Amino acid sequence: xxxxxxxxxxxxxxxxxxxxxxxxxxxxxxxxxxxxxxxxxxxxxxxxxxxxxxxxxxxxxxxxxxxxxxxxxxxxxxxxxxxxxxxxxxxxxxxxxxxxxxxxxxxxxxxxxxxxxxxxxxxxxxxxxxxxxx
Ligand code: NI
Numbered sequence: 001x002x003x004x005x006x007x008x009x010x011x012x013x014x015x016x017x018x019x020x021x022x023x024x025x026x027x028x029x030x031x032x033x034x035x036x037x038x039x040x041x042x043x044x045x046x047x048x049x050x051x052x053x054x055x056x057x058x059x060x061x062x063x064x065x066x067x068x069x070x071x072x073x074x075x076x077x078x079x080x081x082x083x084x085x086x087x088x089x090x091x092x093x094x095x096x097x098x099x100x101x102x103x104x105x106x107x108x109x110x111x112x113x114x115x116x117x118x119x120x121x122x123x124x125x126x127x128x129x130x131x132x133x134x
Contacts (some may be wrong), residue, residue: 008083012055013079044110082131084133088106106132116132
C-alpha cells in the first residue's frame with residue numbers, strides 16, 4: 001500500500017445479493033442496481049449510507065466465478081479492500097516491490113464506470129483491489 005491511496009470500498013462475498021442487502025436496507029442503506037460483470041464473471045451491487053464506508057456485494061454467476069473460492073473457504077464475508085489510485089500501472093509497479101502479487105492485468109470494471117481495476121495479493125495483508133481514478 002502507498003500513502004497516496006484513498007479508501008474506496010469494502011468487497012463482500014455473498015451467495016445472494018438481494019438476501020444480504022435486505023439486512024442493510026432495513027438499517028437504512030441504499031442498494032444500487034445489480035451489475036453483471038462479464039470480465040469478472042460476477043454480479044455486483046453497492047450499498048451506500050451517509051457517513052458509512054461504501055460496501056460492494058459480489059456474488060458468483062457460476063462455478064467459474066472468482067468469488068466462489070472465497071465463499072467455499074470463508075462463507076459470506078468481507079474479502080477485499082479497494083483503494084483508488086491516480087495511476088494504476090504505477091501503483092501496481094510499486095506494490096510489486098512490496099511483494100504484492102497482481103492476479104491479472106488491469107481490466108475495466110462495468111460496475112465502476114469501466115474504470116480500470118486490478119487485484120493484488122500479499123500474504124500478510126490479504127486481497128487489495130486498485131481502482132484507477134479516471
Ligand atoms: Ni471491489
